[in-house]
Amino acid sequence: MEVDQKDGILVNDREVQAIKERYMGAERKKRKIRRMADKKFVFDWDAMDDTSQDFNPIYSSRHDAQLFGRGHIAGFDIQQQKRERSQFYSTLMESRRTLEEKERAEELVERHRKREQRERWDDRHWSEKPLDQMRERDWRILKEDFNISTKGGDIPNPMRSWAESTLMPEILRIIDANGYKEPTAIQRQAIPIGLQNRDIIGIAETGSGKTASFVIPMLTFIAELPRISEENQMNGPYALILAPTRELALQIEQETHKFAKPMGYHCVAIVGGHAMEEQAFNLRNGAEIVIATPGRLKDCLDRRILVLGQCTYVVMDEADRMIDMGFENDVNYILDQLPVDNKKPDDDEEEKLVDLGGRIRRYRQTVMFSATMPPAVERMTRKYLRRPATVTIGTAGKAVDTVEQRVELINGEEKKKNRLLEILRSHEFEPPVIIFVNQKRGVDVLARALSKLGFNATTLHGGKTQEQREASLAQLKSGQVHYLVATDVAGRGIDVKDVSLVINYDMAKNIEDYTHRIGRTGRAGKQGVAITFLANTDEDVMYDLRQMLIKSPLSTVPPDLNRHEAAQSRGGTGKGGRKKDEIIY
Template sequence: MNEDSNSEFHLTPKEIQAIRERFMGGERKKRKIRRLNEKKFVFEWDASEDTSHDINPLYAHKHDALLFGRGMIAGIDVKEQKRQRSKFYDDLLERRRNVEEKDRAGQLLEKQKKKERKAAWDDRHWTEKPLNEMKERDWRIFKEDFNITTKGGNIPNPIRSWKESNLPKNILSIIKEIGYDEPTPIQRQAIPIEIENRDIIGVAETGSGKTASFIIPMLVYISQLPPITEDNMADGPYALILAPTRELVQQIEEEAIKFAKPLGFNCVSLVGGHAVEGQAFNLRNGAEIVMATPGRLKDCLDNRILVLSQCTYVVMDEADRMIDMGFEADVNFILDQLPVSNIKPDTDESENSITNRVNKTLYRQTVMFSATMPPAVERLARKYLRRPAIVNIGNVGQAVDTVEQIVEFINDDNRKRARLIEILNEDYKPPIMVFVNQKKGCDVLYKALDKLGFRVTTLHGGKSQEQREYALLQLKNRVKDILIATDVAGRGIDVKNVSLVINYDMAKNIEDYTHRIGRTGRAGKNGTAITFLSNYDTDVLYDLKQMIMKSSISRLPPELANHEAAQTKPGTIKAKRKFEETIHII
């Protein structure tokens, strides 16, 4: 195409623009993009487009009605609409109410306020309420706070404090003089049951104050009986306390004398290791209370040194230990010597304490305390107790939560002795108790520690009664700091403020272990129990692991947690299978 032809097709700018828009599209205008963080709201509308007729008085009443409907009107404050709506309905209800309806509404309102005030009152803790305002819910919380559980009919409420216990004033004054500020959990529940002349089975941890829980009701019981005189002293005591070991009997005697002596009652103990003639001499003027070991008491009964013709109150302390030591036949023989004239009938009426007080009936009362409840003890209870109330404190057969349990695996005897000396040189305050399994080991360890300058004494079955009493006296009077003992001292021995118990040899069963470590952490105080374990202790590792896991202040070491013997209980099918597999491999 030449220049002339171009001139023929000359296009104007508008035509070029039209062609470009036709075939290539027009230029795109840049659209304004609003920023996301731009919070300014653009409300672009013309006031002339407003369709509202609020300014028109003809439509004002319609919009007023809408204010009190279910919806809300845009452009008007929501709070203001709600306020107007509430005012509208209040005015409407006010016009419809008459005087009678107003009074009725006021009564309902006052009733609701009274109910709310009562609910707020009942929500107070039992410590903030007087005794007469305690409800069933409060007593349930009280028992939960002290870990008390009970079984049996007509269980009385526990004691909140000594002042509210309804005990005689002379006994309350003795309690105050001795220094018992607050009752322990077993005392809170056991004392009111026993005062109502009920048979009772108390299952409590070691160191829980069981002695006073049966001594105090016993003295209340004896106070209602005629005094011991020349006319009736030959008929024997009014009350009998049985305990498995000499040390426990003498300990109970010390505690009983604190209460009985101010009341003018005589206490006599009968234990082996002392001459029978001397104990018979102590009975010459009669005694209201006799405490004895089953073996020595049976000998006294056989030789007619003592009779039980008027004994109507019996306590069996540490009943499980008496059975374990083979005293079941002796205990049965002794209990069969008791008079049968006042045995409680097996009826519901006999459990009613109110009826008993009106009729002034004092039935024979049997009290049994134990840290565990094996089948043999249950058999004894079924035979001699009448509809007993059962009181459990804490977890049966478990150590108290105030004892921190520490275990260490040491197989070498030299390392074990070195570790013992290292612990004794730490900041544990005396007295300290060290437990071994054999009398020989007890004496060997005594010589080793004595050479190093430790103030140490021993207690085991090879000692005479005088030597055993002297050893305990030295520890209690702080003449000696450390007691090395066998399981003879594992039960019932109460030495105040024992800070540390060391199981130099692990006990053969978990029950003995429980009683051993129960020598510390008593009366609510904290204590520590350190146990040395070896490859010879596999039979008790499972039970030991379970006990430590249940303790809130003890830590389960990995060595015990992962030990093969601690995974299954000895005697189970799984444990037997593992043993058989091991034998087969060998």
């Protein structure tokens, strides 16, 4: 054997040593073991402990042997072979295709691309989409944009515009002639439900266009019935609208007249304060629509001046207010006078049955608008409404977001009067201005004081005759007087355009009346201001008032009210508080 002069070992032995090192690894030098001191950790370590290939070349040969051909078969890349094979077949197929086949393939690719584009998530706003491209998500966003919430099952989608509605062309022309450019939130949802001949419970902020939301479906309903003639006029009207106050009833009559007159329908208001003979004379030729207050209508029914033998559409506006004013028995008496043969059945399937002539039967339709749901209103709902759809705009019992609420703590009649004069003399607010006082005598006293100081003011309260009340409202609307001093009679349903300021000279006895008072301003989307004089005697409503100010985006809680003990927690109902079993709806 040859001898290597450098190492002094046989060549064969060297080969054996190399083979041994390749497969078994080189001999490790024994690591010097360091004794660890007691209670002391030694961080020294031997470099031979590092077995990484890139740092310690001792283990490189063994790793090279282990990693040879890793991920390959016989050293060939399978993925690369697949790519080359696919490219080969693609080139082969391309060379064999005819021109027609190529065009067909391009057409299929383009069709697939367009389908994917349609199915892809569409982030356009609902207002930018055609009606047939609206998805469930778009309808949900529309409801959120207008703060619409519904319950009751099987609710139709809201209207996006008048043009897209299913209303009669004649009604659409009347809507355009009256200047209704876009439907309000309550109209968008309540009208499609009303067109389905379905009972409705509507809850919406004041000044939101509730009247049109039940008048338009009502006229569509009446249009499918025979005309009032000498043969059927003695059976009474087709539609009945109940309102708690005379002013609200007359205002509803004015709005209804705008739609009913062009269609050839007759509407009559029956309210207190007018002679019974005069109202009987107005009904001599019959009427399709009657607007009434419960007390006067009950008197007409008792005297047989009017019957409800063919009434098929009933509206109760401000139902909770009617109950508060003591009209519960009168309302129940009136509703019991309605015919029972057109009452909706309790079963949904039975309602869908058709008459012998193949025409879908028209059942009685009942619509109720209410801000709260006390037990009496709930009982009425269960008794007279069938499977109603509930529409809520905004938050029930919440003031409109267009009203800035200012609260000032003032004790003493003289201080309140001086502060009132200071506000009126500042000319910060353009007339008309409404000032609310709790007592009728206080209304007259304050109005006389303002008139002596040069402020042309008029009054409105329950002690006035109907002619006087109508004259006061007409003067305010026409601009003859700039200031209206009123009780809560003017708090609900009164629509005076462009009221810039509402002053609560006396704080309302409960938060619901306060909400309706300040709702006389900030109507139809315009901005308004409400200033309230709060005294220590108003502790019953301080907590609710503070909560309402906190929720309002335009208002702030004054420090005096924020620190007041009565505003920290709801301390019982008191004389003006809400009843324990009354539910805000």
